[in-house]
Amino acid sequence: MKFLPVLFWLVLMVLDACEGQHGGDVSDTKGVVKQSAIQSDSLRVLKRTKRRWVLTTFVLKENAQPPFPKIAGDLFNDQAVNMSIRYLISGPGVDTLPEIGLFSMDDQTGRVYVHRTIDREKTPLFEICFDAAERATGRIVDRSLIFNIEVEDENDNPPVFRKPVYEIKIKETVNLDNPVIQVIADDKDKEGTLNSVFTYSLLTQIPSLPSVKFSIDPKVGLIRGQGCLNYETASVIKLIVGARDNGNPQLSSTATVILNILDGNNNLPALTTQNFNLTVKEGETSKELLRIKVEDKDLPHTPAWCAKFKIISGNENQNFNLTTDPVTNEGVLDVIKPLDFESTLFKIIKFSVDNEEPVFVCNNSKLRLNASPVLSSGTIYITVTDLNDAPIFNPPSQTIRQKEGLPPGTVLGRVNATDPDRVPNKIRFTIAEDPAGWVTVDEVTGEVKTVQELDRESPEVKDNLYKIVIHAIDDGSPPQTGSSTLNLLLSDINDNKPRLVTPYVERCERLSKQPLSVQAVDKDQDPFSGPFTFELGDTSRAIQEMWQLGRSAGDSVELSMLQNLPRGNYSVPLTIFDRQGSASTQALVVRVCFCPDGVTCEKMQPSSHSMGGGGIGIIIGALLLLLLAVCLLMCFLCSSGKKKRSVFLPNDEGNQTLIKYNEEGGSALSQASPALLFANGNGRGNGNIDFMAKDKDGVGHSGTLQRNQLDPWEQNASGTAPSNIKRQMLPLTQAALNEMLQQNPGIRSQTENSSYTLNSKYMKNGSMRNSGTRAYLDRVGEILNYKLQGFVDESDTAVYQPRTYAYEGELDRVGSMSSFSIPGSENDLTYLDDLGSKFSTLEEICRMK
The missing domain is CATH 2.60.40.60 (Cadherins)
Known part of the structure; x- marks a missing residue:
């Protein structure tokens, strides 16, 4: 296969040489062929044309090492035979992304160079454009050649897991025969080659448990186990898994699988x-x-x-x-x-x-x-x-049917209760709830009787039912109470008469011809209520000529006025009968009034009162008289103030509720019963005052205070009698007088605080030369007489025996204040020789013999 491009290149060279030797014939032949092709183009499906571009194999290896540039390949265009051409290259890797400047080309020879290392995983294919241009003019002389240059893969990427750490939670009670988790790895090398094909393996299990063994599927990465998990033995299991490819050299990677074991129920409580x-x-x-x-x-x-x-x-x-x-x-x-x-x-x-x-x-x-x-x-x-149980009623509740109006003393029924304790206790019955107070119950027998007349129309009766609650109380320790409900179902009797719904109606004077609707009601139920029969309660001629009853609607009737009555209130007697003939007569007040709007009567204005001129004059005169009286009183007070030195005014402080205690060294007031003084029967003429008192030992003393035995005595400007005045002894015993003064703080206070003194050293021949003393004694007699009227005879007063409240024992005896010793005190009592004018009277009384 490697020699095919070379062989193909040699064949092209031979053809070009032949064409050079037989240029005209070849050209003519080409023209004929081209013309024939155009004429018969529609008759042929496929047509083989002569190749103009000739390329060698482009070889680009991934991760090629320097030096650079390196030859990637050669190309040739047949136009180079006839003219001088310049080869051009463009596209990704040349002048556009992803890698600019990666490729270059010799424009004369057509050789292509690569200038740096190529990463196939980044750019596995380059789509490059080749052009042939006339060197002199730059004109493109042939169609562009688009060629894809693929980078040869090298095993430079290991398989990588999608997660470096897989962490899951599984129950302790999970079945390990089923897949626990699946791990997935990826290899970036060329797909479908040994470089990208890899296998999974389980490298390590931490901790290694003899009862649990995990395994992984080498192709798909599913992890399974054998045995039973135990949370108490291992709560976390770590698995180290790997992935290795088949390239040269082999590359691999690892990942960690963490299995968090959740506790399952493999231990019973x-x-x-x-x-x-x-x-x-x-x-x-x-x-x-x-x-x-x-x-x-x-x-x-x-x-x-x-x-x-x-x-x-x-x-x-x-x-x-x-x-x-x-x-x-x-x-x-x-x-x-x-x-x-x-x-x-x-x-x-x-x-x-x-x-x-x-x-x-x-x-x-x-x-x-x-x-x-x-x-x-x-x-x-x-x-x-055992505890004391509450009594149990049998039955727990009862319903008794009775007619209303039963007289007091009627037996309604009986309640029964038993004590469930093994040793029964005594039971007594009592009424717990009786809103109207109609019944009573016998404590022993439980018999229920009426104490008042039953009334179905009472507000305590709801839907004809009256509820009574009865308690049964035993004598156990502690006492227990049982409860029972007695329901009185009251049937109605004709004990209520029909009544008017409202006894007052209004009618506009313009609507006097229209009848009034009068409604009635009866508290009783059928058949003791409506429909009602209405009649005029007065058969006198005046009523018959003024009012007339019309059509009745059962609970109402029409009332018509036979005359145009003037404004005012009119009383219409009506007699109303129920179905049983029970009747009542009531007066219906009809007000005939003026209606401003023609429908509603005007409101009645409250009566008003006005005062005439005479009344106003009387009020003004009274105010003037009051003002005059105030002026006279002010004048009198002012004149009294000017004559203060010559006119004797007794000090009335003893009549007040509060007594002055602003003098140091005063003795405590006696808490003995006050002396009883009685006015002399001779009347106010002689001014004699009888007295009777008891001393502390209970011995009675009596006497008469005679005002005519006191002669006038003179008073100097300072309010103190001269020293040559002596006072005649009164027919009073010394003990009785002292007891009277001790038991009447008001008299003693008045005497002590007066502006005059009664001291024996100021007495002379028993006569007093100041007429103010007589006025003082008159004033004292009036005060004593006034106080005597408020006393009640001892025989009329209630005697209350002493009663002990929360007795807490004998009180602690506290010593007298006089027993306290004051450090630094010299006990100098010389200041008592002269206490002033306010103590003169007290000194005189104490020295009486």
Whole structure:
């Protein structure tokens, strides 16, 4: 085959030489042949023409090594025989992409050169264009030659895996007979040659397990295994796979396959304890009565690890619920329905535990599903303790039919209740719900009686049904209560008379000829209600001539005015009969009014009041008199202020609620009962005041305070009596007077705070020379007389015995403040010799004998 191009080239040279020797004949022959070809072109399908371009084989090797340029091939055009031509080359690899300047050509000889190394995988084929042009004119003398130059492949690319690392997750329970994963590699060398054909192989398995062996298909790269996976033995398996081609030299590459094993259920849960003993109270529910622990070797918090508990027996009444705690994987036993001691004293619950995922077993290196595994099981022994049970009514509820209007004392029925305990307790009945208070129940017998008349029309009755709730309470410990419902279905009687829906209607005066529609209603049901019969309740001539009843519609009647009545309110008596003849008479008020819009009556304006000129004058006069009185009062107060030194005004501070305690060293007020003072029966003329008081020892003292025994005494400008004044002794015992002053803080305060003093050292011959004293005594008598009116005789007051509230023992005795010693105090009491004018009266009273 290599010699064919050379042989073909030699043949062409011989033909060209012959044509040169016989140029004319050949040309003529060519012309004849060409003319004959044109004439017979339509008669021939194929025509062989003479080749004008002659090419040698172009040889381009991939990855050729320097030196460059290298000869790629030669070409020749037969026009070069007749003229001087220039060969031209263009196309990819010459002056266009992908590789510019890769090829060049000798324009005289037609030799083609390559200038650098070629990568076949980058550009496997070059499509180059060759032309022949006349050298003198540049005219293209022949058709262009398009030639494809193919690069010869060299095994310079190994097969490469599409991923360097393959990582997948597979279940522990997967069947390894089926393909686990497929790896794929590619070779860039020329397809269909030995350089691009490769095979797969498994190089290494990490770890190497005797029970599991993996293999790979050499042609397609499918990986399979033999044996059974075990998560507890190896959770990750690495496989190193390779791909090798058949070129010269052989090239290869590797990839890593990582198999992450997911835990499957190949381990059953096992109970740590098989038997349990519990005590449960009857009548109670319980959360987490028991927690059951299990052990499972599978991966926690996976379906292969999660336990699933099942009650096998002992829960026929659905009293228990056995669930799984998702966090701890423990079984949780709950009592969801109370147990009954009287029916069951002892319960035995049997249960088993499984996984949420079916369990698999490896048998003869083959994984199989275990259809009937041996599950771990346990037993719970429950003892029921007795508690007091609530009484049970039989039947739980009753419906009694009765007519309304039954008189009090009527027996409606009886309720029955029993105690389910083995030792029955005593039961008493009571009313728990009776909205209208109609019934009562006998505590012992359960007999239900009425205490009021039953009324079907009561708002507490719904759809003729009145609900009563009765409780049965036993005397157990603790007491329990049962409940029963007594439904009273009340039938109607004719105990209600028909009434007007509204007793007031309005009619426009222009529409007085149109009848009014009057409606009535009856609370009773059929046949004790409508249709109604209407009549005028007054047969007098005046009513008959003014009103007339028309057509009746069962619950309404037409009322017509026989006259054009003026505006105002009119009363129309109507008598309404129900079907049973029960009647009532009512007055219908008809207002005849003016209607601005012809339909609706104008609104009634509220009555208004106006004040005339006389009333306004009276108000103005009263205001003027009030202003005058205020002016006079101001003048009086001003004049009183100017005469303050000459006019004696007693100090009334003792009449106030608050008493001044702004003097240091004052003794505590006595808490004894106040002295009872009584006004002298001689009246206000003599001003005598009888008194009676008790001292602290309970001894009574009495006397008379005689105002006529006090003579006037003089007062100097400073408000203090002169020293030569002496006071006549009053007919009072010293103990009684002291007790009176101690028991009446108001009198003592007034005496102490007054602007005058009653000191014995200011008394002279028992006479007082200031007339202000008499005014003071008059004022004191008035105050005492006023206070005496507020006292109540001891015989009229209620006697309340002392009562102890939350007695907490004897109180701690606290010493007197006077017992405290003050460091640094010299106890100098000389300042008490002269305390001032405010203490003179108190000093005088204390020195009375």
